[in-house]
Amino acid sequence: MAAGALCWALRAARQVLPSPCPRQVRSYYVDWRMLRDVKRRKTAYEYADERLRINAIRKNSILPKELQEVADKEIAALPRDSCPVRIRNRCVLTSRPRGVKRRWRLSRIIFRHFADHAQMSGVQRAMW
Amino acid sequence: STSSVLSADKDKFAASKDSSPEGAAKRQEDGAQTPKQQLLDIIGNMKVEVSYRKKLQQLKAGENKKQAMNKLEGLDGEGSVPQGTTEDTQRGKPLNPELVKAASAVASSLPRNKKQTESELLAQLRRHEETTDKQKKGGIINIRNVISEMAVKRQSPTQRDVRISGRISLQLDEDGQRIRPERSSAVDSRSLKVGKRLNIFTKASTEPEHTLKTASSPTIWDLEFAKEVAAVTAQPPRNGFEEMIQWTKEGILWEFPIDNEVGMEDEAEFHEHIFLEKHLECFPKEGPIRHFMELVICGLSKNPYLSVKQKVEHIEWFQKYFEEKKELLQEI
Numbered sequence: 001m002a003a004g005a006l007c008w009a010l011r012a013a014r015q016v017l018p019s020p021c022p023r024q025v026r027s028y029y030v031d032w033r034m035l036r037d038v039k040r041r042k043t044a045y046e047y048a049d050e051r052l053r054i055n056a057i058r059k060n061s062i063l064p065k066e067l068q069e070v071a072d073k074e075i076a077a078l079p080r081d082s083c084p085v086r087i088r089n090r091c092v093l094t095s096r097p098r099g100v101k102r103r104w105r106l107s108r109i110i111f112r113h114f115a116d117h118a119q120m121s122g123v124q125r126a127m128w
Numbered sequence: 129s130t131s132s133v134l135s136a137d138k139d140k141f142a143a144s145k146d147s148s149p150e151g152a153a154k155r156q157e158d159g160a161q162t163p164k165q166q167l168l169d170i171i172g173n174m175k176v177e178v179s180y181r182k183k184l185q186q187l188k189a190g191e192n193k194k195q196a197m198n199k200l201e202g203l204d205g206e207g208s209v210p211q212g213t214t215e216d217t218q219r220g221k222p223l224n225p226e227l228v229k230a231a232s233a234v235a236s237s238l239p240r241n242k243k244q245t246e247s248e249l250l251a252q253l254r255r256h257e258e259t260t261d262k263q264k265k266g267g268i269i270n271i272r273n274v275i276s277e278m279a280v281k282r283q284s285p286t287q288r289d290v291r292i293s294g295r296i297s298l299q300l301d302e303d304g305q306r307i308r309p310e311r312s313s314a315v316d317s318r319s320l321k322v323g324k325r326l327n328i329f330t331k332a333s334t335e336p337e338h339t340l341k342t343a344s345s346p347t348i349w350d351l352e353f354a355k356e357v358a359a360v361t362a363q364p365p366r367n368g369f370e371e372m373i374q375w376t377k378e379g380i381l382w383e384f385p386i387d388n389e390v391g392m393e394d395e396a397e398f399h400e401h402i403f404l405e406k407h408l409e410c411f412p413k414e415g416p417i418r419h420f421m422e423l424v425i426c427g428l429s430k431n432p433y434l435s436v437k438q439k440v441e442h443i444e445w446f447q448k449y450f451e452e453k454k455e456l457l458q459e460i
């Protein structure tokens with residue numbers, strides 16, 4: 001467990017990509033919760049096809065029920081992080097779980113900050 | 129001792145004169161230097177006791193001597209046969225007086241018959257001048273040949289309009305360079321391949337390319353060196369445009385105009401997407417499983433977002449799954 005935690009600690013400090021020119025690169029995730037969310041997204045992507053197929057067997061009225069029960073057990077045996085329900089659309093910059101607009105992936109506070117500084121393309125203060 | 133030296137010089141000079149051009153060309157680089165050097169030294173030594181007048185001549189000639197000696201070396205290689213009698217009559221252009229003086233000085237310094245040597249040297253100089261003149265004129269003549277072939281062509285009004293419109297429209301390539309309207313060779317009345325070759329451009333030989341490709345695969349050191357070079361040459365972007373160019377190359381920025389199907393090239397035909405029944409051969413022909421798989425195929429055929437490969441993978445997974453569960457199915 002400690003070794004696993006160490007591994008994750010190392011991976012949290014993502015190494016800078018080998019880019020030729022020095023540029024500001026985000027090399028750390030904002031916090032551990034964001035990191036866990038990233039993990040969940042990755043495993044969900046890996047197991048997406050399997051989950052789809054097993055669910056197709058489960059949500060079925062044609063196949064025998066015994067087969068469906070076996071499929072239930074199989075899908076429960078998959079890693080817990082592989083289900084897409086556990087993914088939370090956090091803010092990309094502050095990792096805020098609530099008040100996130102999906103189009104910009106930003107929390108409402110920094111969205112307002114950037115929009116007021118005219119750094120959001122096509123976003124204007126509403127007035128009518 | 130001076131007589132022996134003189135005779136040695138005579139032999140050397142004779143040998144140098146009678147040699148073939150190839151041998152002279154070779155000797156000019158290696159051996160010609162040493163006997164000529166010796167000759168020059170001896171000539172220099174011989175002229176120590178002369179009068180003041182001759183000394184003046186010597187000084188003047190000495191500056192041109194090297195030129196003359198170089199010309200001598202070049203001329204000796206050309207041909208040893210004295211063609212002075214025929215060439216003497218051809219005096220198209222008077223020779224440079226300095227060269228004449230140098231030739232006379234050299235002829236006087238040499239131990240042989242002075243008048244004969246002087247006439248021969250002058251003849252060779254004249255020949256040299258003629259060849260240079262010919263080369264100079266030859267260049268002009270070639271250009272005249274080229275120009276004579278070309279003729280002034282009158283633009284038709286349609287072509288003129290096309291060209292003007294082409295100039296006005298600024299079509300930018302990806303790199304920002306203007307796209308030139310294609311100059312079709314069919315516009316000219318005569319084709320490109322007709323007419324004698326001018327031999328202005330030489331064909332680049334393709335042999336060295338083949339030899340380079342046969343080299344062994346690049347070693348780790350080569351890769352590291354290449355990486356280093358790339359890292360050094362890739363300078364940070366000077367402005368926003370270069371930054372965007374770099375981002376596009378990395379794939380962070382999309383290429384404009386946006387192509388929705390980037391990385392999604394599907395070369396399969398529509399019938400491969402729709403008619404998936406041929407993949408159902410391994411399944412039993414009756415029963416609920418077949419029913420289920422037919423539904424699966426119906427759904428996959430209606431799915432435009434998956435590639436054929438992905439659909440086949442789905443079907444194969446189901447096949448494997450049902451084979452594993454065969455014992456279970458037999459019990460039912």
